Amino acid sequence: MDSFTIFLILLTLGFVFGKLAESRHYRSIHAREKMFLHIPTTSCKKPMGDRASIGQAQLVYGHVVISIDYFKQVLAGLRNFFGGTIQSYETLLDRARREAVLRLKESCPTANEILNLRIETASISKGGSGDRVRSVEVFAYGTAIYYQQAAPQRPLQ
């Protein structure tokens, strides 16, 4: 009975704090995405502007590790039994990807364009035994393009 009580407590904690964290995170994602709408980001390799006017190109990247809460973990476990889409993991990955891309953009706020954006996902807790940490790492990288008139003052490395 004791372990069942602990399970219930963990479930409630996960539900309440997980939900709070998620909605807070989504609010910040929406706000920051609006801020960075002026940087066109593509997965193409060709710059949209004139090639001759490019002043600087630079590798930029951003990444985040996000963990799932206990409630969703249990929910996903149940889903695994019955089959079907696991929505709790879908939102986790969505948040992680958008956050990684946002951090990439935050590292180059004066860029005119971001080319060849690639997103990579890794589950860093794979292969663990016992109480594994269920978390996901998303890494986004691309090439930031600065056109000549808006080249940054920062010297090259």
Next chain:
Amino acid sequence: MFVSNIEDIPGKTITTCYGIVSGSTVRAKHIGRDIFAGIKNIFGGELKGYTELLGESRDQALDRMKAQARQLGANAIVNVRFSTSSIAAGAAEIYVYGTAVTVE
């Protein structure tokens, strides 16, 4: 050192190609971070310790790749790719590779 993940450095021309350069790191998280992450696993949210750790490893892998390119006499690396793999419980390998070139 110019670095990009497209086939060239826009605005410059490639004059010499030196071939593949790469860098990698394998890092483990220390036990304190693991315990903290375990707690965070109940509540959900970002695991800042892991984010930091992977960021450091990635910078180190990049530095190693740049050092290798410098040794060859290159001044740029194009078509850079990253890959991450977890080789054991609690350890992650970051591998980064690209083509070392000279641009003008």
